[in-house]
Amino acid sequence: MHSWDKTLIGTSKCFLQATGMIPLLSVAKSTVLISGETGTGKELFARAIHYTGERRGKPFVPVNCAALPDHLIENELFGHSKGAFTGALNEKSGLFQEANGGTLFLDEINSLNLTVQSKLLRVLQDQEFRPLGSTKSQRVDVKIVAATNTDLRCLVESRQFREDLFYRLNILSVLLPSLRDRKEDILLLTTHFLRIYAKEFGRGPITLAPSSKAKLMGYPWPGNVRELEGVVQRAVVMAAGDVLEAHDFDLPDNKQPEPVGPTMALLSRGQITDECSFQKMKTRVIEEFERTYLCELLSAHQGNISQAARAAKKERRAFQRLLHKHGLDRRVFFAA
Numbered sequence: 176m177h178s179w180d181k182t183l184i185g186t187s188k189c190f191l192q193a194t195g196m197i198p199l200l201s202v203a204k205s206t207v208l209i210s211g212e213t214g215t216g217k218e219l220f221a222r223a224i225h226y227t228g229e230r231r232g233k234p235f236v237p238v239n240c241a242a243l244p245d246h247l248i249e250n251e252l253f254g255h256s257k258g259a260f261t262g263a264l265n266e267k268s269g270l271f272q273e274a275n276g277g278t279l280f281l282d283e284i285n286s287l288n289l290t291v292q293s294k295l296l297r298v299l300q301d302q303e304f305r306p307l308g309s310t311k312s313q314r315v316d317v318k319i320v321a322a323t324n325t326d327l328r329c330l331v332e333s334r335q336f337r338e339d340l341f342y343r344l345n346i347l348s349v350l351l352p353s354l355r356d357r358k359e360d361i362l363l364l365t366t367h368f369l370r371i372y373a374k375e376f377g378r379g380p381i382t383l384a385p386s387s388k389a390k391l392m393g394y395p396w397p398g399n400v401r402e403l404e405g406v407v408q409r410a411v412v413m414a415a416g417d418v419l420e421a422h423d424f425d426l427p428d429n430k431q432p433e434p435v436g437p438t439m440a441l442l443s444r445g446q447i448t449d450e451c452s453f454q455k456m457k458t459r460v461i462e463e464f465e466r467t468y469l470c471e472l473l474s475a476h477q478g479n480i481s482q483a484a485r486a487a488k489k490e491r492r493a494f495q496r497l498l499h500k501h502g503l504d505r506r507v508f509f510a511a
């Protein structure tokens with residue numbers, strides 16, 4: 176059995192809001208739904224929930240619902256009895272039995288077909304299920320943590336996802352922020368991965384030149400933390416020097432006319448719903464602008480507050496108050 180040996184890195188407000196929920200999510204009996212773009216750390220988060228709680232001594236069983244073909248998934252989840260279908264020579268237990276006492280992590284739950292969705296709903300309601308071809312129900316004590324990288328509400332609207340299952344899953348839910356929404360964590364994560372991969376590849380300490388910091392901060396990271404980890408790993412393998420320059424980081428061309436400014440970014444992400452009043456949206460856009468601006472500026476001035484405040488034409492104390500408001504620690508931006 177694997178133990179928990181990973182750290183969730185991040186100090187941004189939105190990330191800490193999510194990680195702050197882990198103790199509560201780990202003791203709660205209800206299902207937990209983790210949403211977030213690809214690579215935002217959903218599986219890592221699910222493991223953190225499992226290994227923080229009392230189930231940590233029992234199995235954590237991950238299953239990628241998208242990777243299993245429709246005709247196999249029921250068998251995988253619930254198992255079968257002897258003779259259930261041609262070729263079922265022996266009884267086989269499913270992942271629900273395997274996870275008994277522990278946690279079943281249903282990754283990419285959005286891709287479950289409607290038949291399995293209704294079976295799953297029954298398990299969630301009764302904590303019991305019937306293996307394929309069996310007449311007897313089995314009871315299990317399994318905590319379900321599910322993850323999705325698409326908005327399940329939209330799938331409910333288009334009738335691809337059962338509404339009743341959605342409500343059942345969504346009792347406790349957490350949305351993991353994209354890396355774009357927590358830019359201040361980019362350099363922290365980079366340093367973290369630099370340390371890990373320098374060690375793995377038998378290299379001494381590797382640091383970042385200011386030019387590479389600006390490049391990493393300016394990239395939109397559509398693949399989020401997973402993409403960042405890959406880029407850092409590649410840089411560690413390929414770069415000869417111990418101070419990584421901008422050209423050591425191989426990033427796709429970032430010159431496409433980005434949706435200019437935070438307003439367009441919010442609009443293009445389709446985040447405007449009926450619940451978003453003008454005032455709420457305005458506040459969000461301003462907050463996003465402030466955070467991005469402060470991060471870029473601190474990065475350019477390597478965490479030097481006096482210089483950054485001067486460049487912003489703001490009084491030093493007012494500038495510091497702004498940093499405080501966004502939970503930004505200038506040390507993150509020091510030249511490594």
Ligand SMILES: Nc1ncnc2c1ncn2[C@@H]1O[C@H](COP(=O)(O)OP(=O)(O)OP(=O)(O)O)[C@@H](O)[C@H]1O
Pocket residue numbers: 181182183184185211212213214215216217218219220324400401404
């Ligand atoms: N906050 C974090 N701190 C440290 N490492 C992280 C963090 N978030 C993600 N990672 C690392 O990034 C990689 C991707 O994370 P993970 O597999 O949990 O993402 P995911 O949301 O499940 O992605 P996908 O949607 O593509 O399945 C992993 O190697 C994970 O260890």
Ligand SMILES: [Mg+2]
Pocket residue numbers: 217218282
């Ligand atoms: Mg995943």
